[in-house]
Amino acid sequence: MYQYNDKDQTLINERVTQFRDQTERFLKGEIPDDKFRALRLMNGLYVQTHAPLLRVAGPYGLLSSKQVRKLASIARDYDKGFCHFTTRQNIQFNWPALERVPDILGELASVQMHAIQTSGNCLRNTTSDQLAGVAIDELEDPRPYCEIIRQWTILHPEFAYLPRKFKIAVSGATLDRAATQFHDIGLHLVKNEQGEVGFKVFVGGGLGRTPVIGQVIKPFLEKQHLLSYLEAILRIYNLYGRRDNKYKARVKILVRETGLAKITQKVEAEWTLIKDQLELSAKRISDMQLQFTPPEYQAEATQDTSYSDSLVNHPDFATWVKHNTAEHKIAGYRAAYLSLKAPDNPPGDCSDSQLDAIADLADQYSFSMVRVTHRQNLVLADVKQGDLFSLWQKLLPLKLATPNIGKATDMICCPGLDYCSLANAGSIGVAKEINEALESMDYVHDLGDLKINISGCMNGCAHQSVGHIGILGVDKKGVEWYQVTLGGSSENDAAIGERLGPAVSKEDITPVIKTLLKVYVEQREHEDESFLATFRRVGVNPFKDKVYATY
């Protein structure tokens, strides 16, 4: 993985010094609230219901075991012993004290981490595929480009005060695991007719209040023009994005109101003027690729026979392998998902002791690296098949082996009313209730691939609009209600969920979900027809009829 050089380290050290000074000046009353707000947000610091929330950048979801141990110690020393992994591969602490945040940033800087631009109206952390570099369906590893983009975005002097936040995601695989079509800019590594690899560029995707699927602005962009093209889009957005209404300020609205053709024309005109000045050299790219050279895989990993024996002798292990591991491009290896969705665990939360144990497991089994997924789980990406059984045995007591990856209980969930000052309704409680209602793991497995996403407000942090089942908390005269959508998807077949009907009460939301699942099981043509496929075939009515006949 990328290792900081002196320049990278100097920059984050100087950022700590700068933010320490800003915090001290704020506490002395020398910076007014509104101005400090902008400054702290650009360091990932929100002021929340109970305490500030600090969001730490997880660059394209890749963490070293050393960094994971540091997160554990920060959780212990500055928080209540846990942290939360987010849908953008970041890490959140829910209980830090404002005056100690500069110390936390100092701790992070000691392991090449920071919280720069994890919030605020600026260029955010670039996200990617959690299986980058190991996926069998990958054209090219996206991470070198993610790191090039990371550096370009950090403290970009021209784009620090954008109309609104700006998110970029990069995927190098056939299956889009990074929700790239729901980012302000989505980049797909693709091959053109001449066999050259470049980027397909999507613009104007986004979730939140107005979910929009990104549109293709450039079907094929040569690699050397990556940064100039991003800069052209950002410049047009900075100049023309709306600043009069924060709900209409994202680039998706600019694209919608101006029209894709006209925006493309503006971006291309701008790009023509700058493309030669910001060219990425082949050497810059190959030097960066060297930072992501594959670890030293062992050819003899395939010779292990204990794995197939364990699959036969331990059905629970076989179930875990089936649901929580993925194929690896190197024979004899698999990628193992660590589920942060155990039944009684707030989705995405991880305790300090779990973090320490995960770091040890990464050292032992996966070249000291851990990945964060956009569905709020973790991955040890390079596990020898012969090690999977002992890894699984160690994950069990840590409650990290729930075999539910991509299944109904692998819900994406925001912190909701329990922590967030924006929320209208609880979300963790709903996730817990649904989990309890689906207690039989066999039933969960029978339901197959199913993405349930729960957000506590319109801001949609848990991506409810692209859940196969989306649940959105709304406030009706001080009472929590829930709006349900069906049929969303953040993958290649991107779709925004369709509304089921009127919102349902808090008491009814779990029974409604159970009813929806029952309708699906009745309607599916065969066991392998997924919820999404069934919904697309039969439409919303069978679900609607059953739910509103009862609730």
Added chain:
Amino acid sequence: MQLIKDKQVIQDDWLFISDDTPLKADYNIVSIARWQQQRNQLSQTKNLGLRLEPDVAIEDIANDLSHFQLVQLFFPVFTDGRAFTHARLLRSRYGFTGDIRASGDFMRDQVFYLNRVGISSFELNDQDNAQQIIQSMHDFSVNYQESAA
């Protein structure tokens, strides 16, 4: 007026004159509207400055830049980042070599960026400490992007 120019505290006579106020003898900064209405008369003055508001289309005034020794970028509110792009384009695209001056509601914690996109002087707001502002221009000794200054 006291201000910071090229990282030094200096005094100079430049002043923005609102459209309904008579001009001084020299060192006037005028709006685009006034420039367009009184172009011939204004061209006679020795030192002339132009104020740009964030909603300006910078390409529209590009051909007039040779008439100005100074461009003032006015911040109605510190969160409006369009002037950052304007400064950069003035320097790197339109080759403006005169003084580019920040005015209005920018804050000390933005001067590092503003300096990097090509702003060369900063008007002081009442509560500002000039030395601290100059110091903030050195918040970072390294960066990942080119400067336009």
